[in-house]
Amino acid sequence: MRVLKFLLKFFAGCFLCGLIISIVGYAYYSKDLPDVTTLKDVQLQTPLQVLSKDGELIAIFGERRRTPLKYNQMPQIVVNAVIATEDSRFHEHFGIDLIGIIRAMYIGVKQKGFSQGGSTITQQVAKNFFLTPEKSISRKVREMILAIRMEKELSKNEIMELYLNMINFGSRAYGIASASYTFFGKTPDQLTIDEAALLAGLPNAPSAFNPISHPNRALTRRNWVLSRMLDQSYITQAQYKEAIQKPLNVSYHAPQIEFSAPYVAEMARQYMFEKFGENAYTDGYKVYTTITKQDQLAANQSVQKHIIDYDIRHGYRGAEKILWKNNETPWDNEQIHQILSKYMCYNSMCPAVVLKATDKEATAVLTDKSHIVISFEGMKWARPYISDNRQGDFPKKVSDTLKAGQLIWVKKPADIWELAQIPGVNAALVSLNSDDGAIKAIIGGYDFNLSKFNRATQALRQLGSNIKPFIYTATLEKGLTMATLLNDAPIVRTAGSETWRPKNSPPTYEGPLRLRIGLGMSKNVMMVRALRAIGIDYAATYLERFGFPKENISHNESLALGSASFTPLQVARAYSVIANGGYLITPYLIERIENSNDNSIIYQHQPLIACHDCIDDPIATDSTPISLGNVEDIANESDNEEPEQGNLKSDDDLILPKINNTSDKNTATKYAPHTISSDIAFIMKDGLRTTVFGGPGWQGTAWRAKALGRKDVGGKTGTTNASKDVWFSGYGGNIVTTVWMGFDDHRRELGRTFRAEGGANTANPVWVDYMKIALKDVPVKEDIKPENVITVTIDQKTGLLPQSGADTMSEYFIKGTEPTHYATKEVGTEVTDSDGNTSELF
Template identity: 65%
Template sequence: MKFLNVLKFLLKFAVGCILSGMVIAIVGYFYYSKDLPDVLQLKDVRLQTPMQVLSSDGELIATFGERRRMPLKYEDIPPVMLHAVIATEDSRFYEHYGVDPVGILRSLYIGLKQGSFSQGGSTITQQVAKNFFLTPEKSIGRKIREMILAIRMEKELSKEEIIVLYLNMINFGSRAYGIGSAAYTFFGKQADELTLSQAALLAGLPNAPSAYNPISYPEKALARRNWVLYRMLGQDFITKEQYEQAIIEPLNVKYHVPKISFSAPYVAEMARQFMYDKFGEKAYTDGYKVYTTISKLDQVAATDAIHDNIINYDMRHGYHGPEKTLWKPDEQAWDENKILSALNRYMCYNEICPAVAIGATPTQATALLSNGNKITITLDGVKWARTYINDNLQGPLPTTVSSVINVGQQIWVKKQNEQWVLSQIPSINGSLISINADNGQIKALIGGFNYNISKFNRATQAIRQIGSTIKPFIYTAALDKGLTMSTILNDAPIMRSNAGSDVWRPKNSPAVYQGPLRLRVGLSTSKNVMMVRTLRAIGVDYAADYLERFGFPRDNISRHESLALGSASFTPLQVARAYSVIANGGYLITPYLIDRIEYSEGGIIYQHTPEIACRNCIDDDNKKQNDARINLDNVENATDSSGSDEPEQSKLKADDNILLPDSSISFDGLINQSGSTANAVNTNNSNIYAPHVISSEVAFIMKDALKSTVWGDPNGLWTGTAWRAKALGRKDIGGKTGTTNASKDVWFAGFGSNIVTTIWLGFDDHRRELGKARRDPLNNNSYIAAEGGAVTANPVWNDYMKIALKDVPEQQDIKPSSVISVLIDKKTGLLAPQTGTDTIMEYFILGTEPTKYPTKEAGTKVTDDQGNTSELF
């Protein structure tokens, strides 16, 4: 009886405990489950994934983001990886419902036995719940919430979805999050390429990523990998034979960073800045793929062209000496470890690397690189190194190695043609910007010699004097006012005294004057005084206003006669955009860099729609404009040889039908659709047309004139300043050189087919001039020439464009119906009676062609076209 009473009491107590436990569990459930997030969010979760910047052809340029992650789908994860993780983290993963009582009891038993609770008994599902929804704090409340979320997850998500979340989310160390990133970071492989040994190593890392890091602690990582293999064997995921083979494999771990296909750091930074402005910090975590407009072929060609020509300039101007002297000849030489420590403070710039000379004789020098390798530099490797005296003067060629390199000097070297040569970091800088003239697509962009040396983007930010590169735009204004390419202006010295004592004497460069010349010849040979006379003919204010049509900012345009010689300052991008107007038939396109933005898992969230040059549109600007043009008879005053006051200007008005868009290019304008109100939308399709800012006739004639700058006179009577571009062997190329006073800025801007490219070179310190040097730095007898647009910038353009135009067919320009060809006399620009060596075909807008023939000389008598004669003397 007594036993029954005790049994009844125990039964009631047990029932009470169970009921109380149920009440507590229910109360606890409702208490801890309040405000818990909806686990269905995990079906559309966005893992923190770095931003990728890619080229138009899908090549990786850069990544931005603290966490490296490459999310994978379930079918992309190899079974060996799944088995390794399950064996290590949650052996009953496919049996429990989010919380594993067996695992909890096992962890309690081990904790009581060891005297510390190092194992929490958490399932993979619980770890996913904790990492996505909860804080890492260790508390009973957090653990209960974790269990509740895990149970809910098991109801809403499949086991496959849960383990994919885990493997894509978990930290493996070394900034690698997710199995895809970990496989590449430690082994340089895709996840499906992992071996059993490698999968086991990675499966052991999430428990303690820092402690088991195989790069920092290989012995600990090896022991952890072997333990994982043992667990896999114990759970029959692998055979004994597989276990024994895997356990003897070395780690073979090496740190791998995301493989960048090619270098375009200025482009990457522009894309990063845009993405941050648009998305904030999420730009670095939401896995965006940013496709730029540049291609690998064009960008690599641009990089090589800028780098090679800057180094060539630098070598022409002599050797500036060592970076520093670590010890002098009479001092104790440094040991190798101390040298390497000093070298490790430097990095390589464009394959120019630091080294320290540890031996030097008249015939060779020995130097130590930062990687510990020793190299030899012979006389051929230093022969270029004339002593730099100043930008205009260099010393003689060195005859021995030891006269250039001394022991203890920290120098710069590079490998060239399989041998090491002395080098140096250039102080000159440059930029290249290449765009598609039809739609504004940026094809290549170089903002400086090396991004790590200077992050200043000279292609988009450097505002430099433009020099003679401005001349085509002022001549375009002159054409729109009624001048023609056959108009005669006097190539003679000009002197103008101002109200004070100042005297302005614009000069040609070189100071050669040829008397009356046609406008085409003056542009092609870059005659400064003819440009000044042209500016006087049309008026400074008219020319300055007209420049805004090409997108030049009003605030940067100087309103005095020096404008004719390029006193205004613009960025290389603005210059390229302006030349595009001439190249595309008169349309002001908006340059852009970002083509589209995609989510990491696919799906386009932004697609740029460019404004295009509508070459095939009906051009309302092709109307007769005779009423808005200078009567050619009124231009005669501009050909006077006295350099007297400006001729009286005709009272003319600008064409009302020409659209004048906003002249500024904001950074956002490089990326986004321009908001110009001047855009004309074709209702027949989705194209957005760029504003038509100069007439098609004027654009056609000016483009043809710029081709003459390359090809010169057909009979070889004169050579254009851009003659070096003939090397490309194409008839559709044209361009203009530009050199400012004292050669502080040198330019070349030109086109080929529909590609427009602008080159700028100079020092960041605008007070410093580029100077002069021997054209061949290895020849004492080579001539000394001043640096300029033709000799310094044009070769960069050639080197780039020969690659950019390699597979691009020559473009045949379509002549507007209102443009006619007329045979003229080369000397006078008037009508030619018959074809001869002194005649040439010239383009005219209908109504502006000459109507008179030149006078004919016959002995001492002159006979005009009316048959009247008069004596010369």
């Protein structure tokens, strides 16, 4: 009896001590624990997504790939597989599984370490959200306390939803949706029993059981999960037998990018990182850009095609590398494979090593160790490159160019393999809606993987004749008209020992011509005389109306020939002012930013739009009419003739939202500043059509744009000295597009082949091919003539009122600037005598 009393007292004391220890321990370990109710509104780490205007995925940034689902979106077979694998008593326990704890303690004592956690699904959620992964008693106690609290605040379904959304499945896949796609290319509701079992077995050891890296381990683990599902009656014996016989059938599926726009994606990524830091990659932001798939792909294809065409025209620069020569021992297969694995493919061009070359064909091996054959047809273009202006003779046989041991580039655009080479030249394209500035397409270079430098927003290049419409617009402001005569004759300017002779291209001169012809035929000397007429400082200041940074504008006569340097984005914006009636729109790339966790919109862009129905006055400047008496005189130049290179502005952040815009709740329509009168913009826009369609007896420099088959297109070519930069900028409908091509090395010139490279034949075709797609569904735009613009019939030669109906044409004038004098009627100087003989009177 005394022993019994002793035992009762002993156990009571133990119980009391245990209770006290538990209370003290609970209080001690609870004091710093987080509030589990935050899990009701938890934001899972979700990657940054960049999308097109239409919601098509362009890029994903972030280590963890995750697509959160609601519980009712998760198939029951997946839930059952997870319960069978991780926590068979999930629906019975209150957050901790006492049987599992006892088992874990037993194994821990036996192994002298806690290798078995005995954690329930609830505990795993608690650990992943609130605790560190360390294995210790203190962390385990905190985990248990949190699990108990979670079971009081959350339903079983909510806990399972958290688990299946947050758990790591390996291969950067977090959550069941991401894992389903990563390993099977499916959504969770499409998973079969064997696939669900495979995924359910991964969280325990994502790397060790990875089905791609360790298929045998993964298969064993999957079959174990299936047996657990059978034991717990989640599947039948027949289902088990069928599922266990199936192969893994897994492969890695990268996120499904709808189309590639890496320069766009990088601009969006940089902006989001600057605004949100590292959280940009984890907080589930969706950035909707303004670009569309159709336009972006058209831009990409056109730029790449014409870069390759240029590169082929200028000849083959030789093998990428010589691995061995004819008199040397050939490399073995392993050596070849190692060198090829160091190279990647660019725009369907891949590295290869020539193994054998004969007169008719060459055999080469690719990175995947497959062998290909390059016939003469696939390399007959490869005449040697000598310089930018010289090429050698075309090859007569394959062995003239290809030799065993050469590391080369190849591509297969159709049925045969072709010799290729990575282009040295580069290009950029910017296309935008001229009415509101929305970027429709933007290309920053040939290949983002070769160079991440964004030439569309960062490359400052001289404009050449692409600047002429803006200076001619300034002359219209000063009272000149499209019928004003300027002399197309050589100019020689001598200053000390230096002589400046601006020349036309081609160097032909036709005497006095109307300003419209000078623009359409891109007469350089007429542009210099126009600049002299209005003054350099006036012209330079006027250029700011088009959004050009004043820091970039040169103050000398070479400004007339495009010596100032701007980015393609700045140029496209400037041409939009002419195309939209005189409004300085602000280009933008980001339409809106959403948080995918709650679908809230945290930023919505409100563009400044061109107001075609507004009646307002543009920015006032000195528009006092000028005389043409000084066009042969050297213009006064300011002391600071050329801008400092270090001060030039690229405005590469122009198209991205300003930080404080996100707090602007005013949704009222906002209008862009009216910087050019609608009358002048209308006339200059019509003048740019002349460069496409020409006039009686002459052809405009942009005649290739007639291939679009539309009357609402216009634009201007541009070529700098030695063809170092070539441009084409123009409009069609409400779309303005600028194309630039050149070398990143400013010393290189685009040169010539059978003809000199220039804006008309090098940049204009890029523009045309892109606009064929971009304008496909855009209706032809009919510009309404402003009330203050009148149409007057003029004499084609003099621009004055005609004496008769012969050799006349219609021209636009702003009221008050139309001609009032008649052209002098030419009188013949020949006389005929009575015998019918003619002779000169003088």
